Amino acid sequence: MTKYKELSSLKRKEAVFGWKLVSPAVILIGVFILYPVLYNIYLSFFEVSLTPGQSNKFVGLENYRRLLTDPTFWNSFGITLLFVAITVAGSILVGLGVALLMNKEFPGRGIVRALILFPYVAPVISTVFAWQYVLMPLNGPLTILLSNFGIMDITQDVVNNPNNAFLVVSFYSIWKNFPFIYLMILSRLQSISQDYYEAADIDGANGWQKFRHITLPELYYVLGSLVLLRGIWNFYKFEEVYLLSKEARTLPIYLYQTAFTGIPDLGVAAAIATVLFIVMMALITVYVKKVLKW
């Protein structure tokens, strides 16, 4: 790499200009993102006290020992993995299906396209209330509909039942996030050259063969990126889960409850955040190596 000293004066001026422009962003990110990430790891070795004048007590790996021997933690960890797996697979499948459907010309496509974005752009808090309404026991229209088909019990509060709350939350998350996947896939679909399909038609390929041998390979890269991005984002998803149902105890909810409700235990919460961070960094490393190919 070229060193600053070796640059000509014009280039130096340019370099100084560049650094000046980016410095506010770099300082903010450094102070409020990079430093907190490291500070969080530091905190995870302490019994944290927020009372003024009382200092943190170093406890070594005690927080981690308590965390890793807590069955609630492992339960949360398992639920989180399931939640990520279901939502990633579900939103990709729905997104892909809708993108293939919307890739065709039909009257009214513009309106349908705009409508499909609604779940993604509407605020979490609004859509959460709407789902809670349609799924409430006894009176919820979706509850009534599903119980007519014998799929669920009309008296059951599915949203707040600890046994299946994470399934409801997963369904909600698929509904909320598939439009993002759909948009990404659709824009890739529209850049696939029609020549391939014409050539396949001449060879007498059927619809499935065209999908399997032309469309899917062309989408490979974008699908790979989406799986990882959604995986990373859903791994620490908070709002969508917590606001719909507190009973869906994924790791971020567990962290929030440990840190900010009842008797706050910031040290253990920091340990949970560190675990989340490590898993996330692993996912990001895969993302960077396999998808971005740095």
Place this chain on the structure above:
Amino acid sequence: MVVRKRSFIKTFFFWFFIALVIIFVAYPFAYMVSVSFRYDSDAFDSSLIPKNPTLSQYAQLLGFQESIRQEMSQEEQQLIKLLESLPEEQREQVMQNIQSQRRRESFPFLRWFGNSLLLAGLSALTSLIIGIFGAYSFSRVWYPGRNMVQRSVLLVYLVGGVILSVPLYDMFVRIGLTNTAGTSMFSLYIIYVIQTLPVSMYMLGNYFRTIPESIEEAALIDGSTRFGTIMRIIIPLSMPAIITVFIYAFMIGWNEYLFASIFIRPFPGSYTLPVGLREIFFSAHAVWAKMMAASVLTAVPVIAMFMAVEKYLTAGLTAGGVKE
């Protein structure tokens, strides 16, 4: 004939699936809108079309009409008149009870709306301005360490709020920024700026790279300064991306619940919409019609903004990827 029959079946299935997608997407919204136009007594009616449509929920939320809760406070006022005969201490006691009851029952929607608008708007604007210069720097200017800056931004873009919640809370408590409503709002403002900054920079940087450098070079030859070209050429040419990024950043602030609930819980006057609505939802008894009206009003600004720029949206999103 065979071919035509097959294409009929195909067409049928095509429209069937389109209908399915529309129902899947619109189902909760349909009920949200429908229930918002009902009286509380009809809120559980299962038909989608309201039987006695009313605008009263909206009128009450927006302050055009006194709600039943407020009207009941006249009864309380009569009570207060009766109280005047009581001894001083007892009177204060009862008054406090009434006031705390009133506070619990009031639904200051407009105030929360204003708080959310202020926080989300200011933080999105700040992050946009800082982001434009930062993104220009790493997409157009060459300097040692540029690639490192660019890659760090991409990595930071993937770090979530949950991981930062504990250390940021600890930091802000220690520097004393959580003691009053004002400083707590300021803490939130800073947090929303940093949460949206990486995505702003990433999306803007990707867009700036699509602007031909020759346009800028021409301006430089004509004697424009580097800073001048940003203001006069890059910003006007990037308007679609700038608007998309602003709306995205705005939406992140508008949706944010985690930090808001941690920082402003003790200050009801400073609640943002997500915190306030959730608080109401869990304290009051079955106010579905009003909750739905509030949900519609919370969703309308964001949806309207998105629809206004829908044509830029696909380009903006797919060029930059997007963070939530």
